Amino acid sequence: MSSDQVYESVMVERTRQQIRALVAEIAHLAQQDIQTRDFYRELLQRLLQALGAPCGAVWQPGEGGSIELVYQINLHETRLVENPEAMQRHGRLLQRALVTGEAAIVPPHMGDGQEGQPGNPTDFLLLLGPVRVKDETRGLVEVFQRPDTAPTSHPGYLRFVRQMCELAAEYHKNRQLQHYSLRQALWNQLEHFARVAHYSLDVRDTAYTIANEGRRLIxxxxxxxxxxxxxxxxxEAISGQDTFDKRSNTVRLLTRLAQAVAVAGEPLWFTGDAANLAPQVEEAAQAFVDETHTKCVAVLPLRRPPQPPKDKEQDHLDEQPGEVIGALVVEQIEDARPREGMAQRVAVVCDHGSTALANALDHQGLFLMPVWRALSKSRVLVTARNLPKTLAAAAALVVLVLVLVVVPYDFQLRGKGVLLPVERRDVFAAVDGTVEQVLVRHGERVRRGQKLLVLRNSDVEGQIEHTLGEIRKTESDLAGIQRQLFGVGGVPLKREEEVKLASEEASLKKKLESLQQQLRIYQEKQRRLT
Known part of the structure; x- marks a missing residue:
């Protein structure tokens, strides 16, 4: 065997080991409790690395038959965004793959020229692998492979994509099992809370149970x-505290916030935004958050359950909200964002807590309940030895009550009092002033129009004197102008001077009339001082 063949075999084995390691990593991730987007990010990165592909995407079915993008890598290199028609053809291709649920290899530019048909408008070779769980397509893995790869390697690419999709299906199965497990645990918690919340009929014990067990559930x-x-x-109760000081600043602000929300009758979820809050609720919430540094606080009124209709004719009427009997305050000190499912759990605690608290309040409000409770705890009075004495005392007490109710008896009561008038009228001065003289005595009978007081107002007197002075000055000026007009000095006037003096005469007459009217007003004010 030549050295080139040995090197090639070594590289092939090394590549296989790397692919096995990538598959093992994906299989390990499929068993983890991570978010769907995070899982597909890791899967797509390793898939593209193993295939040497430049870009890829993961899709999932959306509402109304749409397709939603879960995660993508270098999707812009396909240039689908630049061509709306190409995006439509590509979308129809993805839709068909989701419906059929079959893996496929789609050559570049497949379906070009066929209007309205699905196709591959890109320059890449498409590898499509559906993620199926129990005959349901949960997602679609799409790999954009380079078109210059050997055709003999394409079936191997597709088999590897199918293998990754099977691991993704295992991930969804594990997520579903975890979801069922969490739901079962939640139902167990709900059952436990519903049981313990209704265990006691004491108001304080019930409130303590709602606070502590509700915190565990929420x-x-x-x-x-x-x-x-x-x-x-x-x-009445704060979770984690057997006793607390109701006079502390935190408890007082908490009481103020709970009362403001309960009076308003609407639930409050406060994370710092007070745009749509009533002024009294906003002020109480801000004061409480500033004191406790709570990031998120929810206050929900606890209402008495509505009574069922007495007859069938009222069934069609809308149920009116019950009377507010308390409030539930939920706090998150570190995180301002409500946890997933927190609102639903809070609603369950409110429903069961309202019923349990209403039952406890009704039980506590029974007639002579403290007496009956004390008697039920005392066994000495009902023993065989003391039972006749107890019955005799009870009979005597009943007879005494009946005598007090039935036998009439005169009851006289004496006391000192003051007669008050049936009709009373207050007298007010029309003008402010200082009292100089009182013309009647206290308790004296008066007639309509009779003078009661003499007042003095120095401001009015000053205004009268000032107005009189202005009148005298105006009359003097007016007399001087009239003498000039009548030629008292024997000097004839020119036409211009005569017109000017006539104008001044008219102006002074109007001023004199205005001053005389002001004088009458001031004199009327002075007259009203008596």
Whole structure:
């Protein structure tokens, strides 16, 4: 054997080992729990490396029969984007491969000149391999191979692409099994939460269970439960804390936030964007986040379950939302993005938590429930030895209550009081001023129109004096002009001077009228001071 043949055999064996290593890596990735895009990125890189192909892509079926791109490498070298018609032909080719589910080799420019038919409008040799799981095509691997490769190697290329697609199918099967396992684990968690949430009828114990078991189900950092007490809301439980100081600043801000959202009646998912929030909710959320540095906080009102309709005629009516009895607060301290499926888990906790909390509140609100609870815990009163005494005491208590209810008895009550008028009228001064004299005594009967007070307003008096001075000055100026017009000095006036003096006379008359009107207004204000 020549040295060239030995070298060639060594290189072939080395290439085979590299391909086996790549296949082993893909098989290992198929068993891992990674995202679909990440898996196909690694698969496509190794596939192109093994085949020596310049570019490739992975496609998957989309909604409405469309095709979606999962991952691509150097797809721009095919120049499909530059030609819309070529993209349509290529898309029809991919669609046919997804429908048939068969691997194929498509030569370059296959189908050119056939309008509306699928084809390969590129200069590359296409290798198409479908990823099928139980007769369902989950994806399509497309490799753009150089056209100058030997035709005898093309079936080997296609077999290798099929092998990679089988590994991709194993990946999807493993993902589906993991999905089923996670779903089963989730159902077990939901069943456990539903069971323990309804275990107790004590409000505090129920709130504590909702907070702690709800945090495990939601997989968040902290869950708190607020319960309505009259018009106020009180934080009853915080996950991970048996006791807490309700006077602390964090708890007070948490109570304020829960009450604001519960009063609004709408759920809150706050990650920092307060564009569409009510002012009172925005202020409470910002204050709580600034204090606790929480990245994501969700506050959901807990409502009493709606009552079923009493008759069949009300079945068609929309169910009204129940009364708000509390609030569920979910916090993520480190991550601002809600985890996948977090909203659905929070909704489940709200539904079961609302029912459990409503049952506990109804049980706590029963008549004389503390007395019945205390009696149920005391066994001394119901023992055989003390039972007659207990029954006798109970009978005596019942007789006493009946006597108090049935037998009439006069009850007199004395007290001091002040008579108040049936109709009351407040008197206001029309003008502000300082009281100088009170003309009536307290409690004295007065008549309509009778003067009660004498007020003084120095501003009004000053305005009157100023206006009188202006009037006197204007009258003096007007008299001087009139003397000139009548020729009192014996000096004849020119036509221009006479017109000018007549104009000044008219202006002074208007000014005098205005001053006299102002004087009347000020005098009316002064008159109203009494």
């Amino acid at each position: 997989e968040c950092d902290r869950v708190s439960v607020a319960v309505r007490r009259g018009r106020r809301y009180v934080i």
